[in-house]
Amino acid sequence: MRTEIPVAMAFIAGMLMVVSLFVPHPFIAEPAAVMRGWAIIITAFAYVLGVANIARISLHTVRNRTTDWQYKAALVVALVAMAGVGIAGGINSGGLFDWAYLNMYVPMQATMFSLLAFFIASAAYRAFRARSVEATLLLVVAAVVMLGRVPVGEKLWPGLPAFTEWIMEVPNMAAKRGIMIGAALGAISTGLKMILGIERSYLGSD
């Protein structure tokens, strides 16, 4: 029963969603909409699990003074402080929570994102080393595309931007669509395996 009931629930919920794609009548559409609403509510409750998980692990680390416990302490302090400020003063624009979010969290997030520029450069350097025929082809095509997208490329050869567009829209798009079709079929297969209970390892059974 530990697996049969969840599998039956997954089947009913999954089939309802599949059928609702083809049957617009309210006798299917309305239960499907209700179920989507339930999903949002359950997801919201899952945050309690998330906070419990992060608090348990962090406090455990702080209590045992394991390596780098100070980071966990800072995390717990920040978690409690932000939650306290939000609960006490609200999360409206202009409040302390909003101020902390905009002036502390957003700049930190932007800092992380800005690292991407440097990582792209280092990854591109490694990827474009001409060690094989494929890597050389990649290097040449990437150089052409990069040149075609900057003004100097057009100066070198007026047809370069159009050629770059052709590379992006024809061979590149063909490869992308091939991958997308394969991935879509894989996604449908995985969904079908879940709905029919063929794949049930996610339930904790073998």
Added chain:
Amino acid sequence: MHPLSRRLPSYGLTLPLVLLSLLLAASPGLATVILEAVDVPNDDGTALGLTWMGDLAEGDSLTISRAAYPDTAWSYVATVDAMREGYIDQGLSRKITYVYKIESAGGRPALSGPVSPSASFLNTSRLVMLAVLALYFISVLIYIKLAARGREFFVRRISGLNAIEEAIGRATEMGRPVLYVPGIDDLNNIQTIASMVILGDVARMTASYETPIIVPVCKPFVVPVAEEAVKQGFMNAGRPELYNPDNVRYLSDEQFAFTAGVNGIMLRERTAANIYMGSFFAESLILAETGFSTGAIQVAGTANIHQLPFFVAACDYALIGEELYAASAYLSKEPKLLGTLKASDLAKVIIMVLLGIGCITETLGLTSFADLFTAR
């Protein structure tokens, strides 16, 4: 008071409306506009479509009003460009009959006949999609049946999946943990579900090698599923006592806070094998490059097409698109799951044939074949 703003008797609404409409249209110096209201097909019975034709000029605007039968207290619906093809009025009730009125800037109204929205039992515009999906479902079931009868299927070698065990072995030799990142999307993304299935197999391997596995999680809803997958993997390996619940860690559901947390784990705990499976976005390269800088062997898999080049460039092995979904069958070698892979292959062959036919028919100027598959 406008002549239509009074309440009409419940019987014979159509006739007075038509007479009134004809009278208004026949007014000297006023242009004629004909308004038609019809039920929108293939919907849940909450919309009506309006179309109009008549002496309308570029730049004219029309004010649409609606009344519920038999009451003719008009309520404003929208103001639209007179040149557009029509208007769909949504959010209506199936239990009410409606009449519509449009007025141009000159104040000449046109009335529709009474009409009620009705719900469709089948969206006929998706019949081809339904047929294709049904065929695919049937082929999957046939291959599963064949697999259950003992038919063996050939599955090509997927280097990225073979590399997972190699990476775990290396981590074991170095005495360092394995990091498994299941993407940053929630469980409503099928990639995350596929990732959870792979996680079970990876956890089983790490347990058999007695190597710790760390699973940072971005969405709280994924936490219990990841915990269950890891726990079950350790049980399947016969080493449940090695399972450490503190190693499935919820970090943050904010993208870059999560990224910073995972990078911190890589740098502080010196993970020797990093496995990224699931749905990744802009953080993919930040994670993979940080992992590269720590010297970890890295295996990644995603169906997010824009992140694939980053993983291919920065990781040792990458699973591309469908390989992510094939991983559970490949790793478990379970015949039923392998059967679904063969059904996918068959579907790909059929799609290739259809694409070929589509290319030929479109080149010849025959659009009806491609129209069959147009999404609506």
